[in-house]
Amino acid sequence: MSIEVRGVEKVFGNFRAIHGVSLNVREGELVALLGPSGSGKTTLLRVIAGLEFPTAGSILFDGEDAVTRHVRERKVGFVFQHYALFKHMTVFNNVAFGLRVKPRADRPAPEEIKAKVDALLDLVQVGQFGNRYPSQLSGGQRQRVALARALAIEPRVLLLDEPFGALDAKVRKELRRWLRGLHDRMGLTSVFVTHDQEEAMELADRVAVMNRGRIEQVGSPTEVYDTPATPFVYEFLGNANRLPCRIEKGRALLGGTVFTEAEKLVDGAGIAFVRPHDIEVTTERLTLSIPAVVRQVLVAGAVAKIELSLEVEPGMIEVALPRGAHWGAPFTAGQKVHWRARTARVFPAADGGAPAAAVEVEPTTLK
Amino acid sequence: MLALRRPSVLPGFGPTLGFALLYLSLIVLIPLAGLFVRSAELGVEGFFAAVSTPRALAAFRLTFGASLLAALVNAFFGLLLAWVLTRYRFPGRRVIDGLVDLPFALPTAVAGIALATLYAPNGWIGSVLDKVGLKIAYTPTGVFVALVFISLPFVVRTIQPVLQDLEPEIEEASASLGADRWQTWRFVVFPVLLPPLLTGFALAFARALGEYGSVIFIAGNLPGLSEIVPLLIFIQLEQYQYANAAAIAAVMLVASFILLLLINVLQRWTAKRHGDE
Numbered sequence: 001m002s003i004e005v006r007g008v009e010k011v012f013g014n015f016r017a018i019h020g021v022s023l024n025v026r027e028g029e030l031v032a033l034l035g036p037s038g039s040g041k042t043t044l045l046r047v048i049a050g051l052e053f054p055t056a057g058s059i060l061f062d063g064e065d066a067v068t069r070h071v072r073e074r075k076v077g078f079v080f081q082h083y084a085l086f087k088h089m090t091v092f093n094n095v096a097f098g099l100r101v102k103p104r105a106d107r108p109a110p111e112e113i114k115a116k117v118d119a120l121l122d123l124v125q126v127g128q129f130g131n132r133y134p135s136q137l138s139g140g141q142r143q144r145v146a147l148a149r150a151l152a153i154e155p156r157v158l159l160l161d162e163p164f165g166a167l168d169a170k171v172r173k174e175l176r177r178w179l180r181g182l183h184d185r186m187g188l189t190s191v192f193v194t195h196d197q198e199e200a201m202e203l204a205d206r207v208a209v210m211n212r213g214r215i216e217q218v219g220s221p222t223e224v225y226d227t228p229a230t231p232f233v234y235e236f237l238g239n240a241n242r243l244p245c246r247i248e249k250g251r252a253l254l255g256g257t258v259f260t261e262a263e264k265l266v267d268g269a270g271i272a273f274v275r276p277h278d279i280e281v282t283t284e285r286l287t288l289s290i291p292a293v294v295r296q297v298l299v300a301g302a303v304a305k306i307e308l309s310l311e312v313e314p315g316m317i318e319v320a321l322p323r324g325a326h327w328g329a330p331f332t333a334g335q336k337v338h339w340r341a342r343t344a345r346v347f348p349a350a351d352g353g354a355p356a357a358a359v360e361v362e363p364t365t366l367k
Numbered sequence: 368m369l370a371l372r373r374p375s376v377l378p379g380f381g382p383t384l385g386f387a388l389l390y391l392s393l394i395v396l397i398p399l400a401g402l403f404v405r406s407a408e409l410g411v412e413g414f415f416a417a418v419s420t421p422r423a424l425a426a427f428r429l430t431f432g433a434s435l436l437a438a439l440v441n442a443f444f445g446l447l448l449a450w451v452l453t454r455y456r457f458p459g460r461r462v463i464d465g466l467v468d469l470p471f472a473l474p475t476a477v478a479g480i481a482l483a484t485l486y487a488p489n490g491w492i493g494s495v496l497d498k499v500g501l502k503i504a505y506t507p508t509g510v511f512v513a514l515v516f517i518s519l520p521f522v523v524r525t526i527q528p529v530l531q532d533l534e535p536e537i538e539e540a541s542a543s544l545g546a547d548r549w550q551t552w553r554f555v556v557f558p559v560l561l562p563p564l565l566t567g568f569a570l571a572f573a574r575a576l577g578e579y580g581s582v583i584f585i586a587g588n589l590p591g592l593s594e595i596v597p598l599l600i601f602i603q604l605e606q607y608q609y610a611n612a613a614a615i616a617a618v619m620l621v622a623s624f625i626l627l628l629l630i631n632v633l634q635r636w637t638a639k640r641h642g643d644e
Contacts, residue, residue: 051539071542078543084536088558098544101554153544 001062001156001189002027003048008057010043017043019213020057025157028187030180032200035210036236041193042161044210048191049159050074061156077150077188081162083142085134091145092130095120098153120148123182140171147179160192164199176203197237201225209233231347234273241279241317243272244349252346255312257290260344269349274341276320281306281331281339289338292317294331299323306331308339399620406613417614422590423599426615429507430596431622434575437514442568445522446560452523453530467524470517475580482513483585505587510595513582514575521574522567529563562638569630576623 003025010018018040025031033041046052048059050071059066066074086094095117099108108116121127124144126137134142143163150158163179164172180203183190194200200207201221208218209232217229228234235242246253247270252260260272282289292308295316299305306319319339331337409417417423452464470478486493486503493504503509533556541551579597586593596619603612 049543051543071539072545072547074543075545076543078540080536080540082534082536084534084540086537086540086555097541097546097554101541101544101546101550149540149544 003157003189003191004060004063005044005048006058006060008044008047008059009055010040010047010052011055017213018047018054021210021213021215022057023208023215023218025189025191028189030183030190030192030203030205032204032207033191033193033210034195034197034200034207034236036195038212039210040213041195041210045159045161045191045193048157049076049078051078075153075156077147077153077155077158079143079146079150079158079160079163081165083134083146083166085142085146085149087134090131090133091121091126091137092117094134094145095149095152098149117148117152120152121145123151124148138171139167140175143167143175155188158188158190160190162193162195164196165194172199179203201237209236211236228273228345231271231273234345239276239318239320240273241276242314243274243317244313245270245272245346247346247348252344254290255310257288259288259290260341260346265346265348270346271349272341272344272346274317274344276305276318277303278342278344279317279319279339280342281308281319281321281337283335283337285338286340289340292337292339294333294335294337296333297331308337402613402617402620405610406617408610409614413610414614417611418618422594423596423615425591426594426596426599427618427622429510429593430576430619433507433511433514433595434572434578437511437518437575438568438572440515441518441522441571442564445519445567445571446526446564448519449523449526449530453527467520471520475517475578476584478516479513479581479584482516482581483509486512486585504585505589505593507586507593509585509587510582510593513585514578517578517581518571518575521570522564525563525567525570526560529560533559562634565630565634565637569627569634572630573623573627576619 003023005021005023005025007020007022008018009016009020021040021044023031023044033044035041043052047054050066050069054067061074086097089097096113099113099116102108118127118130121130124147126141126144126148129137129141129145134145137145143166147160147163164175167175176199192203204221206218207221207224209216209224211230211232217224217233219227224233225237228237231242234240243254245259246268247265248267250261250265251258252270252272254272280286280289285291290310292310295307295309297304297306302323303320304323306321308317308319309315310317317339406414406417448467452460452467483504484490486496486509488494488497488502488504490504493502496503501508503512537555538551541555546554577597579595579601582595583598586595586598588594588598590599596615600612600616600619603609603615
């Protein structure tokens with residue numbers, strides 16, 4: 001089933017949690033709402049679920065207005081961050097709950113319920129724990145039980161609020177992969193909330209990046225990572241060096257040196273973003289390169305992180321080089337080097353970066 | 368003895384248990400034993416004769432009946448009060464929250480006199496009820512009213528913390544799974560509140576059984592009609608019938624103990640059933 005969010009606003013007292021957000025989730029898609037805490041992502045998810053009532057706007061399920069429908073009629077599977085399992089019920093009874101509270105006419109027979117719950121418990125790999133209580137399970141198992149409970153009612157959409165937030169790194173990774181596999185098998189339209197960009201990138205078909213109650217960009221993980229629409233998205237997705245610069249005649253200048261093109265931008269202050277792995281470092285001068293001094297070299301696993309001191313703002317940038325390249329020409333602290341951005345993105349500084357004005361350039365193509 | 372030998376990060380199981388038992392003996396067990404020794408003076412037949420007079424039986428009936436009823440009523444309204452106090456924010460909530468403890472703090476005699484004045488046929492409430500033919504003060508109903516008053520805080524205060532810790536997500540989860548409000552209450556919220564409700568009920572009941580001060584002012588204390596056991600014991604003492612008083616007290620004690628034990632077992636059973644063990 002498809003979900004359409006149309007101009008949804010949500011105000012709590014004096015606080016505007018969501019500012020007119022619109023989003024389309026296609027049938028069978030897995031969409032991530034990604035953003036820092038307080039960006040309104042959980043509120044949006046709760047509005048979709050029917051746990052919050054929007055101040056304005058509408059939610060359409062398959063083109064049909066869902067706002068007037070109570071949570072219990074929406075048939076959404078909602079998985080809570082802290083599982084929200086019923087502690088006084090066994091795992092089996094937790095999963096069976098949604099089936100047992102159905103009106104008598106729709107309620108499956110006890111044998112049917114048992115068969116269905118057992119199948120679900122097997123699906124989420126906790127088949128042998130049906131008689132246990134939630135307190136006797138690990139965090140990962142509890143989350144899977146919560147998922148099975150949500151799936152039991154055969155929801156039309158699955159909504160997950162920080163589904164892996166309370167788990168440790170290893171379990172989180174495993175569960176993430178498992179959930180992706182499950183989604184591919186079941187094809188259930190799903191939306192999940194996360195503040196972890198890696199999680200959003202790895203799991204989602206499309207990512208909606210949220211900031212201060214607005215969606216800043218929606219796109220596939222590669223789209224939002226490679227062509228961020230706003231400075232916020234740039235900084236939120238992965239590491240980025242933030243370089244205050246001047247835009248003059250369609251070029252961005254860093255401390256008097258042209259280092260990238262910014263054709264469509266008006267003259268004035270700008271902010272350039274360069275990812276650490278998009279920087280070349282050499283010992284000799286290159287076109288568009290800027291001098292710097294190596295401050296520190298840190299080798300961590302497959303990459304070498306190099307910190308360069310600049311004479312201009314921001315005073316320091318971070319470079320990530322693959323180990324091989326780094327070994328070819330080892331840099332040491334104190335060494336004078338030149339660096340240039342392979343790709344950079346410049347935004348006008350004043351309005352915080354309107355997406356239309358942003359320009360991406362490939363400095364290597366410059367003459 | 369196995370329990371004694373189990374290693375623990377906290378030292379001093381022996382001394383603390385020893386002290387706890389000594390303390391319990393000095394404060395509780397020895398005085399109670401005195402009660403039984405004293406009542407044994409009567410012999411078996413004398414004992415039964417003393418506790419089975421119509422007056423004593425009526426007092427037992429009234430004390431246990433009114434206490435049980437008061438505890439039940441408070442279980443219901445205490446739960447409601449705790450619910451309102453934890454779930455809703457309204458002006459004056461804190462004041463009401465503070466008022467709940469008043470029966471704890473108020474000298475019981477003061478409570479009794481206040482209640483008697485209010486419910487007397489010429490009192491504020493009593494005069495109104497009198498017109499419809501209801502008499503509260505100086506009847507068994509008055510005993511019940513006083514007991515409801517003094518045992519109210521127990522249920523509220525035992526349920527409140529549990530209710531506060533109850534995550535709202537639990538109810539949201541229930542609703543998202545299709546449960547209506549009644550089902551959410553019946554199957555999700557109430558089972559969590561049942562163990563503390565039983566505890567509160569037991570405490571309220573125990574408190575009501577032993578209540579004396581507030582009741583005697585409102586009850587009228589007519590032998591065989593509105594006379595409670597603690598008062599009967601006191602009257603026996605005043606008439607130098609020490610052994611009779613001790614016998615009645617012993618029966619009261621054993622009956623209370625059995626009832627509280629039963630409630631405890633029930634409570635343990637519900638807690639276990641809900642996986643808290």
